[in-house]
Amino acid sequence: MIALNRHRKLARGVSMVGVGVAQFGAFPTKTTRDIFSESIQDLLNRSEYGLNIGEIQCGYIGNFSADRFEGQAHLGSILADWIGLTPTPFTRVENGCASGGSAIREGVMAIASGLYDIVLVGGVEKMTSVPTIQAIDNLAAVADSLYEVPAGFTFPGIYALVAKAHMDRYETNLEHLMKVSIKNHHNGSLNPKAQFNMPLQDLMQQRIDWAKDKGAVIPHWNNEYEFLNDLSANPWIAWPLKLFDCAPITDGAACALLVSSDLARNFTDTPVNIIGIGQATGRPLHDAEELTSFGATRFAASQAYNMAGINANQIQLAEVHDCFTIAEIVAMEDLGFFAPGEASRALDDGRTSLNGELPINTSGGLKAKGHPVGASGVAQAAEVFLQLSGKAESRQVQKKDLEIALSQSVGGAGGTSVVTIYERG
């Protein structure tokens, strides 16, 4: 019998030396190619030493299903050609909503393997090409098509089960879900690339205008709490989740340039080293051991912490997979930041706010920045890079010695989880 060691070191160091993010939003006239190209243009614009993309030796594309959204599979090849990179090998990686996180992991291993020094990891999803109801149906393909979807489940319903179980077991309540939403929308208002790049007050006003158009009687809301509490403004989607508990349908793309660490300073003065990475699978929710925690996240985190040689207490900033507000609460606990059931108290105390002790989702998260499925994991890495390199502008976390951060990308309801740990280089 061969002894297993699931907590290995990489054969050589890998650093992130540049990132690009396309504008997130709903863009009826843009294709997947247009949106991805925007992220590449942003990478080039931010490049300190005049990046020549022809130097890229290998690429990965995180994408959930351009097949279903746009009739285009084989996206690695198509996008490599579109940005002029043939014959560089490109490969599409799909792990549902964790596709971007998994693409980063493949990029890391491609460098560590010794085969490549300079690897581009992109993520992209064009989702508004179909009506929202069709997009939700497409997304249901991430769940179990034999045992969940035929029972009528789509993801709002699946995460509603998680929320209900968490509220039953712990002191979590609707107010805590709301606090995640308020926090992430605040952060999103400071991120010009976010789909909701506005304070919640402005979203309230949009909602008022929309209701007035429909001839509705408009309630008076004094603040965001009243707004989010009002079912006419924030209706139930799948009890106990309301509209503003759900990440939106988004068109968007992001990319990250990974290189062998010994080359990092040729690309930037502020590299970010990838010091830990873990990935795990979990059972589909219909067959899960518990509803209030994702085993895949706990396992992936333990791999990543072990590889990095640190523990959860040392993480200073995190981007987590808040496809629904409850998902951020579960992540806060599964990643070991807070004990099971304690995330709600941390939210009450504002500990994960932009200037709290452990800022979470400074980008606005999937909730406010938007959730172009295959891009989200890569966009998280991009946010971590900007924060650790001091380039996050008005949302820059004002911490002395901000050095270690984490990102977590989830596919389904814990079917896949990828956890990556970064250190300022």
Next chain:
Amino acid sequence: MIALNRHRKLARGVSMVGVGVAQFGAFPTKTTRDIFSESIQDLLNRSEYGLNIGEIQCGYIGNFSADRFEGQAHLGSILADWIGLTPTPFTRVENGCASGGSAIREGVMAIASGLYDIVLVGGVEKMTSVPTIQAIDNLAAVADSLYEVPAGFTFPGIYALVAKAHMDRYETNLEHLMKVSIKNHHNGSLNPKAQFNMPLQDLMQQRIDWAKDKGAVIPHWNNEYEFLNDLSANPWIAWPLKLFDCAPITDGAACALLVSSDLARNFTDTPVNIIGIGQATGRPLHDAEELTSFGATRFAASQAYNMAGINANQIQLAEVHDCFTIAEIVAMEDLGFFAPGEASRALDDGRTSLNGELPINTSGGLKAKGHPVGASGVAQAAEVFLQLSGKAESRQVQKKDLEIALSQSVGGAGGTSVVTIYERG
């Protein structure tokens, strides 16, 4: 400027120590999960030292589009759970019809990276869940959805262009295409897992019975040449390609167990080492520099030969991507086995037959074994393993010192090409 080296060595050696192949065919009652599980069962059945699949540390699934065929994305997680392997990380890899070949490459890099010692690479496609016309439409998503598909192209038409160009430029003719088909069907008749596990004579009989059912007047065919020449038996699909120039629509799966080479003898007495691997992208056909050769194959082959430190003349056996008969001819030339335009003469001389100097597609190839898209690249690796380890039974190549073999997996019409070189361990 950083010097590129695209012909690196792996940081550590990788060996293939076991394979599994599901029955290929059309199975209306089987799901993707059933078919994949069959390949795992075959891997276990063939295991010499009682493989414990719980030892697998990481997995890849080559799959083109269970999303479109079966409404199931996120297949890595779903299949890992189905075979009882949670929380082992699994990732789906999609590069069109090269998905299986690319999955092998990710498995190789995962081991070389130092992160994992024991990696399962699977490939699976369930295609008969939709009518054939819908399957062909699904497959068209591998081509360019903006510039080729709207013009009416599906893959028979795309490869017909390649065939026409090759026939115009060189001495290739319809007879040469037919010879690929006859050879591969002969090999397939010796492969019990093949979709067409029968001599072409039996296929002729099936075709006669089918035509009789339809009330047709049945011509008399004395042999396979007359059969393939008769348009009533072998009609045009897209001129100059006829029905028996096209690989079939297939349900099937295959898997391969890869391990760090220092562990190989714990699993088998006949390991096969992966000594070279290359992947490249090419432009879509509408924008290709030429039609008679795929640049991606030439580039991937040069990477693989360089890594292995060998040249094309040293290859003793090959599995190539014969989605259409013309694709085998193009591959024979792009891989450097024969000079451009010389593949047709090699076919005339029987040089690639089972007992020729360079047997090609001993498994029956995609043409006769079947082409379950995401599985094909992995099934090629499985055939190479069986041949190099002397376990290919009635189709075993009878060469002394059979040591070095190659497989080539193509996505689209050269959009992606993966070339892998193997050596008997």
